[in-house]
Amino acid sequence: MSRFDRYLLSQLLALFGFFALVLVAVYWVNRAVGLFDRLIGDGQSALVFLEFSLLMLPNVIRLVLPIAAFAATVYVTNRLTQESELVVMQATGFSAFRLARPVMMFGGIVTALHLVLMNVLVPWSGEMLSAREEQLSRNVTARYLKAGEFMHPASGVTLFIREITPLGELRDILLSDERDSQTRTLYTARSALLARGNDGPVLLMFDGIAQRLSRDASARLSVTRFADITYDLGAMVDTAVLERVSIETVSTWSLVQMDDATREARLGLPPEVVLEEIHSRLAQPFLSVAAALVGFASLLIGAFSRFGLWRQILGAVGILIFLQLLNTSGASMAMRDASAWPAVYAAPVAGLVIGAGLLYLSQRPRRRREAAA
Numbered sequence: 001m002s003r004f005d006r007y008l009l010s011q012l013l014a015l016f017g018f019f020a021l022v023l024v025a026v027y028w029v030n031r032a033v034g035l036f037d038r039l040i041g042d043g044q045s046a047l048v049f050l051e052f053s054l055l056m057l058p059n060v061i062r063l064v065l066p067i068a069a070f071a072a073t074v075y076v077t078n079r080l081t082q083e084s085e086l087v088v089m090q091a092t093g094f095s096a097f098r099l100a101r102p103v104m105m106f107g108g109i110v111t112a113l114h115l116v117l118m119n120v121l122v123p124w125s126g127e128m129l130s131a132r133e134e135q136l137s138r139n140v141t142a143r144y145l146k147a148g149e150f151m152h153p154a155s156g157v158t159l160f161i162r163e164i165t166p167l168g169e170l171r172d173i174l175l176s177d178e179r180d181s182q183t184r185t186l187y188t189a190r191s192a193l194l195a196r197g198n199d200g201p202v203l204l205m206f207d208g209i210a211q212r213l214s215r216d217a218s219a220r221l222s223v224t225r226f227a228d229i230t231y232d233l234g235a236m237v238d239t240a241v242l243e244r245v246s247i248e249t250v251s252t253w254s255l256v257q258m259d260d261a262t263r264e265a266r267l268g269l270p271p272e273v274v275l276e277e278i279h280s281r282l283a284q285p286f287l288s289v290a291a292a293l294v295g296f297a298s299l300l301i302g303a304f305s306r307f308g309l310w311r312q313i314l315g316a317v318g319i320l321i322f323l324q325l326l327n328t329s330g331a332s333m334a335m336r337d338a339s340a341w342p343a344v345y346a347a348p349v350a351g352l353v354i355g356a357g358l359l360y361l362s363q364r365p366r367r368r369r370e371a372a373a
Helices: 003-041 046-082 084-089 102-137 140-145 252-257 260-267 271-283 284-302 309-334 338-372
Strands: 151-155 157-164 170-177 185-198 201-214 220-230
Touching: 003 046, 003 102, 046 084, 046 102, 046 284, 046 309, 084 201, 102 252, 102 271, 102 284, 170 201, 185 220, 260 271, 271 309, 271 338, 284 309, 284 338, 309 338
Parallel strands: none
Antiparallel strands: 151 157, 157 170, 170 185, 185 201, 201 220
16 A cells, blocks of 8 residues: 555545544434433433433434545545645546545445444344344333322223332232222232243232222122232233244344345335345445445545635535435335345445546546646
């Protein structure tokens, strides 16, 4: 690698890290607000919020990589043009394609990072996040059991706990169950414990009274004193674990190894949707190198101006928007028809072709002047 390549590549990587950090922070704050309200509102600690935030980061990072690569390339190219560094390199005989070599290296590094994120880290973090969400959904103590409040964990169920000791003992319990249309049951107990049963959590109540009131014309009231009784909380809290998994939590290699029957059973999705997901994970990372090349080639067309290259920058932004629209359209076509999977690669290929065409156009004026001379 020549000195110029090392210099330009180091500038691109440094600015890429800065823009990626800023964009990740913006995306993360936008998602963390809702996550914070949901977790803290359910009684979870700040450590749980931090854990969920870290598991969300891979998915956030993979969204901002093409934009960060584009922004870094445009910023560095604009600065080198204003400082006449690129003009000097062109005067020494460097062609536009030779100048773009470190940009392609930079795009290749970002693409490799994007491939690892899309195919390994994002599915792994999604699986871990789903497992933690399932674990928290089973923890009814944090979600429903709060001292000094009337709680309604399900329709027709009212629960009141006067005190919860540091050891987890529940004191002075009132539980009203009106889900049965024929009978209304009211439980009162001096103390209770929460335990895990075969089908979900159960409430063990001690030294209490169960009052059952018939809702028919007789309106009969029966009172039963008990030393201990078990109440099934799984009936009012949905703790069922779905056998199907989300496609975002399955690695690309696992998706490739599944046959159509297994995909239908585990994911519940048609084959064309699964095929589109596989090709999207392989195609989208190449948008990073395409965005970097388009950003560099668009600014290379413009000549030096004291007013800057704002027109070329706007043109590069327009091309990037076009590539994103093309990427969305290709994904929609592939999801409707399995045979249209090559459309997923249309955006990266179009970006590389447009970038190469702009590099070629950036050399034509100079060649014409040389021919005239």
